[in-house]
Amino acid sequence: MEYLIRNATLSDIEGIMTIEQLSFEPAIMESRAVFEERLSIAPDCNMVLCSKVDGAVEAYLSAEIWSKNCVSPEAFALNHSPEKKHNPNGSLLYISSFALAPHLRGKKISFEGKTGGLAKRFFSKALETLITTHPNLKEIVLLVHQDWKKAQHIYTSLGFQQVKVLTSFEDFNGKSALIYEKKL
Numbered sequence: 001m002e003y004l005i006r007n008a009t010l011s012d013i014e015g016i017m018t019i020e021q022l023s024f025e026p027a028i029m030e031s032r033a034v035f036e037e038r039l040s041i042a043p044d045c046n047m048v049l050c051s052k053v054d055g056a057v058e059a060y061l062s063a064e065i066w067s068k069n070c071v072s073p074e075a076f077a078l079n080h081s082p083e084k085k086h087n088p089n090g091s092l093l094y095i096s097s098f099a100l101a102p103h104l105r106g107k108k109i110s111f112e113g114k115t116g117g118l119a120k121r122f123f124s125k126a127l128e129t130l131i132t133t134h135p136n137l138k139e140i141v142l143l144v145h146q147d148w149k150k151a152q153h154i155y156t157s158l159g160f161q162q163v164k165v166l167t168s169f170e171d172f173n174g175k176s177a178l179i180y181e182k183k184l
């Protein structure tokens with residue numbers, strides 16, 4: 001593979017924010033301060049896909065760990081403080097964001113004799129790493145906009161199930177947010 005997947009560090013912030021800005025409308029973006037806080041507070045929960053040629057960040061997956069008892073619709077609000085929510089000993093991995101640089105979208109790669117989407121390959125490999133390094137995890141949860149069909153397809157193809165719909169979700173300008181979950 002021409003790419004490597006590794007833990008993200010604070011020095012990746014420019015690359016991450018560039019992809020974030022190219023991927024989401026301003027109202028849906030999380031701020032740089034929140035990304036920096038998450039990278040500092042939960043460094044081993046954030047992964048990037050990098051080019052082996054020039055080291056450029058081409059995709060990121062951003063996450064934090066929650067205690068099971070702190071899940072509520074309000075918990076999913078954009079720009080909440082990761083420091084207040086993250087509990088390294090918790091059992092629930094919350095994926096706060098995931099995006100691939102636009103110039104690589106739709107790209108297929110060959111890996112271990114199979115051909116598949118780069119985005120799905122990155123997402124599944126990054127999750128595999130997070131699960132291996134956090135044996136206390138029991139489930140994964142994420143929230144997706146009703147219109148983001150490609151992301152939904154990736155999640156369901158990897159065993160996530162839609163468990164709830166938050167109608168008129170404020171951060172999505174009144175559109176629905178779908179909550180997906182995967183038990184480990």
Ligand SMILES: CC(C)(COP(=O)(O)OP(=O)(O)OC[C@H]1O[C@@H](n2cnc3c(N)ncnc32)[C@H](O)[C@@H]1OP(=O)(O)O)[C@@H](O)C(=O)NCCC(=O)NCCS
Nearest residue numbers: 023098099100105106107117119143144148149150151153
């Ligand atoms: C989401 C994202 C990472 C997906 O990467 P991508 O390279 O564009 O995705 P792909 O083209 O590989 O498509 C993913 C899958 O969705 C399928 N798909 C494409 N259009 C679809 C549609 N309208 N409905 C359902 N499935 C669709 C593809 O066929 C592919 O499935 P396959 O691998 O089984 O063939 C990327 O589009 C992105 O960064 N988007 C902006 C940020 C975002 O939406 N992030 C998700 C946050 S929850």
